[in-house]
Amino acid sequence: MNSYTVEFIHENRAIQVEEGTTILQAERMAGLSPDAPCGGSGKCGKCLVRISGRVENSLTKDSRAKDFAETDFTEKGSPETEQIVKACRTEIHSDLKVETLGRASSHKILLDGSGRETVLNPSLQIWEITIPPCKNGESTSDWERLCVALENACGRYINVQPNLKILSKIAALVKKHKGKAQAVLSGNCILDVREVSERPFLMAAFDVGTTSVAGYLLDARTGEELGTESALNPQTEYGADVIMRANYALERGTRELSVSIRVLLKNMLKNLCEKAGCDTEDVYQVSVVGNTCMHHLFLGISPESLVLAPYNPAISEPLILPAEDFRLGVNPGAQLRVLPVIAGFVGADTVACLVAVNLEDEEKMTLMIDIGTNGEIVLGNKVRRIACSTAAGPAFEGAKIACGMRGAEGAIEHARMRDGRMECTVIGGGKAEGICGSGLIDIIAALLDAGIIDESGKLLESPRTVDIDGKPAYLLFSEAESGSGKPVYLSQKDIREVQLAKGAIAAGIQLLAVKLGISLEDIEQVYIAGAFGNYMDPAGACRLGLIPPELFERIIPIGNAAGEGAKLALLNKEEFWRAERLGRDTEFLELASMAEFQDWFVEELEFPLK
């Protein structure tokens, strides 16, 4: 029998195998830990590898891997030598180079998915102008001469609004620099006139989440991203979720919460600029997105209407406001751009996600899900879009789960069953301390596959099923094995929490499809936004029925799409107006009071049969 050399590119390892060995076997022989939770039966699609080299015979026994292969060719463009195949179903009949596609590949997809290209066309413009001195015998005002200078520079008349703040600068510029200056404009607003220099002019985008805030610093000349920064939302001390924060605001006023988030943004701007070697004085435009409650609190609007039926926002329109009013420490003339919201529980962050995936021009029927405390779901395409929000609860953020934790060091982020034992991947590589959302999904999916959880969600007897506080639980790590000195386990109640959360999201998806008059099969792509979407294993999410299993191959994680949308709205002014249209023209479906929702919810509480 012939033997061949298989080279694993990423791992820098090569081994000899006999003809007919599957790539999956070869990976194990080489000491790798390939992901094959279905046990090599070709079902799960998690063991995909990219192979190159001369390949013969039937490399693949089913069509699905071929589909994967074809979609990838468009990107790589070398169909003769490269193919993506399922390692478990592919026998080796020649020397091969194998590129494993574990985490690295999902990361790649994330960047591809979220970073939609746009033309650099910011509303923010800078013009080199010369303001002539006022001649003796004339009395044209400083403002008038500035306008003329601007017209000369741009080659067109701009009907600028007088801006008193910059008037006093004009005389000095004329005197000291012979009228040579840079004018910073956004549309027909002059934001600043300043000395001619090489100083950058900057923009900053923020995604204000309930728990964390992400900030991006952008160069308005080049569109380049100069830095990113993330921080925890300091409002957390006033309440973990939007309802608690709204409550606080209703009882003690909005101001404290508004100030707290504005101060954070100011500090983040300062850090971003310091790291990039710039001055906050040169930031001229700031965009902000966030869920409707964060949006209202940042703007200083009472969230009262959001949390009392019928849960309408106080304002939903896109806003262009003086940034100075929000004390962000940026240029006094800077502009704040706030993306629109859709409804009380479907906010500007969702609109930003829609901008990031450009649902306005999308032909394909698209499902976009942002899973956080509320699961916001949008279904539609360029013709029609409907959004809803489901009270999924924070189970996937680790809350309400006995050993739940955020996706930090010590959290089980992935798991699978092998030879009757749960194998867990722990963030940071150390001992497990708890379970984060993606781990939770994997663990439940593996237990469902192993028949240790039945489709009603009941945890059955198994060698690892134990009693903790008198209640059944599946023991992952005993006190001795865990990093915290406490056992790490999945309780029956945890499973129930997950059922409630996934039931709400799955029911939301069903109802949107009903409302649009389509079947789930008609959905051509599924975008999963947010950090959880990145780490979540699509196969597990489908196993649980969180995402309809028939859509498994259409899932694309898009990372922090809300942040991308906030950036896009600055980088191209058309994208800001796209956000306006998306916000205005996306319909909203209130699920809370729909009897059908409860029917679907109950239907979706069970786990799907394998």
Next chain:
Amino acid sequence: MTIVQRIKEAIEVGRPKETEKLIKQALSENVKPSVMLEEAMIPAMRSAGEYYRNNDGDIPRILAAARSMRKGLDILEPYIETEGGKPLATIVLGTVKGDLHDMGKNLVAIMFRSAGFKVIDLGVDVSEKEFLKAVRKNPDVSLVCISSLLTTAMPEMRHVVKTFRESKDLAHIKIMVGGGSVDQEFADDIGADAYTETAVDAAEKAKTFFV
């Protein structure tokens, strides 16, 4: 297994569609609605409640059971109303103004019905006036149950209880509160007569007022 037993099982394990189908089938086979109700549906709901208590709060299952029960009642209601039978007591219930969530409230309604109460369900976003009106319109009402999920609706709940307490003609009315936002401390604080953590316990607690 008889069809009545099958209805019972369908409700117990929480299969709304199957329940609907079986009840329709039973009606066509001339099974008495009162038999279905008393021998299948009510025992099923009780055992679902028991199961809930003994199985670490299997909320998904009890919700599914309640949904099945509701579907069944919707079909049987026209037949049952005419048959009558004296209820244990009549209750008014609703989700308080400012809140549209009613999953828990609906479960409470089902548990009360299964326990032999007559239930007047006012739905969601119910104002204090609507609660008062419903009670005054139905003199046999002796208990009002108020629910809210969102903590933001709690002040309204307090308000409703206060109004009832200040209305002399309604002094005999008992008030129970419940829902995701409520706990015993809050219930005591606003002067409610009772609170239970779960919908299953609510009906049992209410019985103690009338037995």
